[in-house]
Amino acid sequence: MIADTNVTLSRWPFRRVPGDEPEVLVAKLRSQSVTEAWTGSFDGLLHEDIGGVNERLASDCRKYGAGLLKPFGSINLRLPDWQDDVRRCHERFSMRGLRLHPNYQGYGLGGAPFIELLEMATERKMLVQIAAVMEDERTQNPLVRAPLVNFAPLAAALKRVPEARVQILNSGRLAPQLRQSLLAAGHVYLDIAMVEGVYGLVRLLEASPAGRVLFGSYYPLFYLESATLKLQEAGVEGAAREALLSGNARALMAALQ
Amino acid sequence: MxxxxxxxxxxxxxxxxxxxxExxxxxxxxxxxxRFLLYMGERFLHDPTEAELREQNDWVLRAVARGRNRVHGLVYLSPAHMRTSLAEFDRCVRDGPMVGVKLWVARRCREPEVDAIVERCAAQRALFFQHTWAxxxxxLPGESSPNDLAELARRHPGVxxxxxxxxxxWTLGxxxxxxxxxxxxxxxxxxxxNGFVEMAVRELGxxxxxxxxxxxxxxxxxQLGKVMGADLPEEDKFKILGGNLKRLLTPILTAKNLL
Structure with a gap:
């Protein structure tokens, strides 16, 4: 039983990806024993009609993966009245979390809008996911380059909103020192999709407080097996395996109830 | 396998x-x-000196000796030091246990010096491996792109x-x-x-x-997830995960009694 915290619907903007049809995606997740998938939308990177993006996401999750796909709405803090997108995600679509892509939208984590978003999400008991990077900088389209998100201001933001729950997706390229400072600064969670190196997962688990590392595959842009095989490589077994595959995600959601 | x-x-x-x-x-x-192929030493050196090349290859030789016939070496060469590189080829491949050549980023592989290395590989049926990125x-200044390798491949169509x-x-490569x-x-x-391996098979076989x-x-x-997760027939996955490499290495492994 797997709770995959890093799944995405719709189209990657730069090519078709196996699994980007929702029926195929759901079948793949089920075949790999995924029973819950926190699901964002690739449309959230570049589309400006975010209300439409989130409506489609909620509808597709319901239509194709009821009980499996849990929609996480996109919020673009540079758009006018983004606060109403948060309200709709929570009140209309009953979403449990939000997903941000600051490096595709041109805002940072040090400004007042981000603090306001953390406050709104915390008040509504929603998780805030921030995608650190979506693609290796070396392979990005030269006209659409998006560097790694600057997470240095996040620690100060978490001091302002200490009850906020934040998950950094695709965090494997964060400098270890910065990653550790963020883990110490507040309720920060990570996934394993971009953890690399034969000892990458072992070291991440050793360095992280209990419960902070969640399973995330980044499917369908990454092969789902890339993430599941990491537990075998790291020799994660027994209770630690159960916690990483689903227990930590369930505990996080329970903490937000 | x-x-x-x-x-x-x-x-x-x-x-x-x-x-x-171990x-x-x-x-x-x-x-x-x-089995796996191993190359270069304890640290990465973009443009190694002649002495550093020898040291890097010594590390691999020691690992291969310990590897119980599951670890095969490629000799690390540099077109910046051709005399030493050819001598290292002879020491490690022709007269030693290594089974091929690795070129990294010291010089681009379209340079004419590289022809002599390719010819040595052909003579010994050794594997020629060139790092490429686009x-x-x-x-990096000396880093080969797939275009550089294509230029070299056109000069050596039988190798x-x-x-x-x-x-x-990879979509470009x-x-x-x-x-x-x-x-x-x-x-x-x-x-x-996702889709890398499927496109490679579709376009290249x-x-x-x-x-x-x-x-x-x-x-x-x-990295295993790329193949394990690919939407491909099992026979294709078998070839990709080892069958093709074994086929390419069989002549030299047989000659060295390492198969």
């Missing part, structure tokens, strides 16, 4: 080549990797060559070498982006696709 085309020391444990290779084999068993962020990393930017049947591609060392990992800097898991 899983044979890994592409492994290095950094990222694994151990203070000596012997300790490192650590590699322990983890390889966990991932069911039967980085949006810009290549099998390996396009390391499929150029990293695959197209660049598509018309060159003597070029195979290495899947190693890029993110496990399964016989020209080789699984490599770039471990220990890369996770064996993330």
């Amino acid at each position: 899983i044979w890994d085309l592409h492994c290095h020391f950094p990222g694994f444990g151990g203070r000596t080549p012997e300790e490192a290779v 650590d590699m084999l322990r983890l390889a068993d966990r991932m069911r990797i039967e 980085k949006t962020t810009g290549n 099998p060559l390996v396009c390391g990393h499929t150029g990293g930017n 695959i197209r660049t070498v598509r018309s060159l049947p003597n070029v195979s591609v290495d899947l190693a060392g890029s993110d496990p982006t 399964a016989d020209r696709v080789l699984w490599g990992s770039d471990a220990g800097g890369r996770s064996w898991a993330s």
Whole structure:
């Protein structure tokens, strides 16, 4: 039983990806024993009609993966009245979390809008996911380059909103020192999709407080097996395996109830 | 059967080549990797001196000696030091246990000096492996792109060559070498982006696709996931995970009684 915290619907903007049809995606997740998938939308990177993006996401999750796909709405803090997108995600679509892509939208984590978003999400008991990077900088389209998100201001933001729950997706390229400072600064969670190196997962688990590392595959842009095989490589077994595959995600959601 | 085309020391444990290779084999068993190719030394050197080349190859020789016939070496050469490189080829491949050549980023492989290295490989039926990348962020001055390898491959149409990393930017790399049947591609060392292996098989055929990992800097898991998760027939996966590499290495492994 797997709770995959890093799944995405719709189209990657730069090519078709196996699994980007929702029926195929759901079948793949089920075949790999995924029973819950926190699901964002690739449309959230570049589309400006975010209300439409989130409506489609909620509808597709319901239509194709009821009980499996849990929609996480996109919020673009540079758009006018983004606060109403948060309200709709929570009140209309009953979403449990939000997903941000600051490096595709041109805002940072040090400004007042981000603090306001953390406050709104915390008040509504929603998780805030921030995608650190979506693609290796070396392979990005030269006209659409998006560097790694600057997470240095996040620690100060978490001091302002200490009850906020934040998950950094695709965090494997964060400098270890910065990653550790963020883990110490507040309720920060990570996934394993971009953890690399034969000892990458072992070291991440050793360095992280209990419960902070969640399973995330980044499917369908990454092969789902890339993430599941990491537990075998790291020799994660027994209770630690159960916690990483689903227990930590369930505990996080329970903490937000 | 899983044979890994592409492994290095950094990222694994151990203070000596012997300790490192024991650590590699322990983890390889966990991932069911039967054999792997190992090249370059305890640290990465973009433009090694002649002495450093010899030292790097000495590390691999020690690991191969400890590797219980599961670890095969490629000799690290540099077109910047041709006399030493050819001598290293003779020491490590012609007269030693290594089974091929690795060229990295000291000089681009379209340079004419590289012809002599390719010819030596052909004479010994040794594997020729060239790192390639086509980085949006810009290549190093001596770093080959798939275009450089294509130029070299056109000069040696009868010699099998390996396009390391499929150029990293694999949608471009695959197209660049598509018309060159003597070029195979290495899947190693890029993110496990879905569709990579399917496109490689569609455009090149399964016989020209080789699984490599770039471990220990890369996770064996993330790189195996590329093939395990690909929407391909099992017979194609078998070829990619080891069958093709075994086929390419069979002449030299047989000659050295290492098969």
